[in-house]
Amino acid sequence: MAAPLLFEEWMALLEKVFSYNFENQEDIVLWKWCSKKTFTTKSVYDHLSEEGNTNTFSHIWKTRIPYKIKIFTWLLEKGVVLTKDNMVKRKWTGDPSCVFCDQVETINHLFFQCPVAKCVWALVGQCIGATDIPRNNTQYKLWIDKWLPDGQKIHHFGFAAICWAIWKCRNKAVFDAKRIRHPAEILLHSCAFMKYWAGLYSSDFQGKLLDGIKVVLACAHKVLAQQAGAADARMLLPPAKDQPEEEE
Numbered sequence: 001m002a003a004p005l006l007f008e009e010w011m012a013l014l015e016k017v018f019s020y021n022f023e024n025q026e027d028i029v030l031w032k033w034c035s036k037k038t039f040t041t042k043s044v045y046d047h048l049s050e051e052g053n054t055n056t057f058s059h060i061w062k063t064r065i066p067y068k069i070k071i072f073t074w075l076l077e078k079g080v081v082l083t084k085d086n087m088v089k090r091k092w093t094g095d096p097s098c099v100f101c102d103q104v105e106t107i108n109h110l111f112f113q114c115p116v117a118k119c120v121w122a123l124v125g126q127c128i129g130a131t132d133i134p135r136n137n138t139q140y141k142l143w144i145d146k147w148l149p150d151g152q153k154i155h156h157f158g159f160a161a162i163c164w165a166i167w168k169c170r171n172k173a174v175f176d177a178k179r180i181r182h183p184a185e186i187l188l189h190s191c192a193f194m195k196y197w198a199g200l201y202s203s204d205f206q207g208k209l210l211d212g213i214k215v216v217l218a219c220a221h222k223v224l225a226q227q228a229g230a231a232d233a234r235m236l237l238p239p240a241k242d243q244p245e246e247e248e
């Protein structure tokens with residue numbers, strides 16, 4: 001049975017090939033994403049930002065966050081951020097345990113499954129009235145759609161700030177041995193990033209964004225105050241400046 005089928009496929013292929021009108025001319029290279037058929041970085045950016053382009057991560061490219069952070073969240077969604085399990089795949093011989101607990105550090109673990117990450121998402125959930133937490137990146141999209149249906153514009157903005165803050169705190173613990181005392185500190189960091197990035201939005205939207213950030217900030221402070229007691233809580237508050245330590 002296989003042979004006649006293959007023969008039919010072969011004939012169909014020949015027919016297709018010969019349907020093209022070949023000419024005796026030099027080949028030329030044309031860029032298909034630009035009407036002038038020439039390459040421009042703008043055409044690439046426009047193509048990647050197109051709605052409905054599911055394989056191009058358009059939700060990332062169209063979000064108003066620093067370019068470096070877009071790349072970070074893109075790597076995260078591709079599953080190639082250099083967490084310890086990915087380092088081991090690259091012949092790294094260190095201890096693959098998570099710096100916050102004793103389980104293996106994978107992307108899913110660090111950003112969602114780790115007790116520290118779970119606590120961060122639970123606090124975010126508290127701010128938006130959610131009764132559950134996302135367990136992975138795909139679930140986050142469904143989760144935030146469900147609990148913050150009117151906030152499409154900032155769904156990835158918030159995701160980026162939380163994940164970037166987790167990553168920065170993880171790096172401080174791994175490389176500088178500086179550990180956080182409570183997961184709510186990660187939320188404080190993410191608020192600092194969001195405040196800074198809010199400047200990338202139009203001024204009328206910035207107001208709404210800053211109001212939302214205030215709610216998250218208040219939640220983080222409340223938890224820290226409860227945890228440390230009123231006197232100690234003052235020491236846990238971040239510096240009075242609005243900007244994060246480094247430009248993000």
Ligand SMILES: [Zn+2]
Binds near residue numbers: 113
């Ligand atoms: Zn962990």
